[in-house]
Amino acid sequence: MNSRPVYYLGPQGSFTHAAAKQFLPRIMARAAASAPSEDSESTMLRPAEDVTQILEAVNAGQAFGVIAWENNVEGYVVPNIDGLIDAHNVVGCGRLSVAIEFDAFMLPDDASEPKEVTAHPHGLAQCRAFTRQLGLREVPAASNAAACRDITSGQIALGPRICGELYGLVTKQRGVQDYQGSRTDFLLLAPRDEARSLMLGDDKASTEYESVIAFIPLSTGAGVLAGLLDLLRDAGLNMTSFISRPIKGHDGTYSFIATIDAAPWQHDLKTALENIIRRGDWVKTLAVYARQERPDPPVTSWMLPDGGAGGHGSLATHETLTGLQAQFM
């Protein structure tokens, strides 16, 4: 049981691999608590060819898994949401954030002047200032990790920090990405009946939780969504994210994925979920994990985009309302 692997989206050296490394101590600690093990990081962490393979292995109770969940620039990794909705025995039980930073690597003992830069086209696009500064020619690769693995003399490969040690490369420069501050959140996945112990924070009594819940309204008609949210509001629940998605790609059908500040076994959320099920709607818990501290800034006017209408106080001025209408007249 304790020797089950942790699958991540390969190849070795991906950002998901870096996330899996960070999750590993928690999984090993849990395994050690039930039975001591000789397992090492290299035997525990295994690259998967695609996310479907990860979900199937966890669903069958044969593995843990790590998947990308949300990037602060690109938004949710929607196929992974859809996959998790469909994997009935899989639940997220941990969440952590990895900075999307690229280091510039070369072969050890390569004293040549670099002429080329190689990475996945996304990696190349994210490090263009560096590339231009050095006057390098871009060589696209199938992945950043593949670029680091297959690097040749005279090339600079761009990839996550983890690639340096994996492929025995020398770091020429750290953090060469154009945009500072991009990060991706990853979920740790476990079979549903084993997830609970991995969800707990260090201090179990005081842990605050966050849950990701999928809803499919089967009641129809106008205001279905508003009615659903009324039930969450009336339970006093705080939501931090909410999106709609067609069910399995069926145009015109709707599921809703909400991130809520509570665990489904806590009174308020439990009551709300029971009421939603009583309405006849479908509910599934996709993930529960210990909540991280997060900023809670006030929305100030400098944050507002240019243009638009309103936002000037509790009562909009006549000018503002006129402006709204003027947008289309």
Add this chain to the structure above:
Amino acid sequence: MNSRPVYYLGPQGSFTHAAAKQFLPRIMARAAASAPSEDSESTMLRPAEDVTQILEAVNAGQAFGVIAWENNVEGYVVPNIDGLIDAHNVVGCGRLSVAIEFDAFMLPDDASEPKEVTAHPHGLAQCRAFTRQLGLREVPAASNAAACRDITSGQIALGPRICGELYGLVTKQRGVQDYQGSRTDFLLLAPRDEARSLMLGDDKASTEYESVIAFIPLSTGAGVLAGLLDLLRDAGLNMTSFISRPIKGHDGTYSFIATIDAAPWQHDLKTALENIIRRGDWVKTLAVYARQERPDPPVTSWMLPDGGAGGHGSLATHETLTGLQAQFM
């Protein structure tokens, strides 16, 4: 005025280019109505290096633009939503769908047995069955269009149909993608004061509209979102999509992007927007366009994912509620 270009995300031969070609007759017709022009497709359509360049050109009133908006598998193109929220003089005024299909091209007169397949890594990943069947070696390219442009003897390049004529290639096989049914919706963008005439359907009197509206609640506290949706529901408005997004990447702040079956100059939506502004919230219309027909299937049990709780009728059974709780006990 009628000679202003239409910018799309390049290079030539991208799916966005194919979408821009489809939008072009509507733009040319409008231009011809105000002043006849000698402009041809090749002078009107221009590749841009990135979406920022497109938004800036439209914002300055110097161009129209075409951007990817939503893919049925990958979800929204979130950076484009964020960009449109911030581009105060830009509004979407048309929407159309392009099938994400890859054709297999070779150089004309290339009688050699193909040994390699080249495309953007995403394109390669989407045509793997074809690649395996022919036993080809994958050669990643910076883009599908670049793969078609730079194709050499013995290679098959994968790309949108439009690449065949653009680069003078021979089509060896059509539609070689693994997954049938992927499609991306694109928006036509115009300066705000010129967008209205492009929004109109063929039959102006009977055109039904769809709008994409961004909301930023400045009122705070629990249930902000539910309160906002109550106003839309009470106005009898039908929503077909709804997502939350942090404002400009500020963690802990919220904007909401709703797709609604109405135009902002029509009574119900206009009234709702005025009420939302009176609450002190910020509102911006991102796009208005003639609504396409769309399916409206009932949600039947075979569509529901495996697992989860509820969805068995208007009143959940005792077993279902127990099942919900059992998920975490």
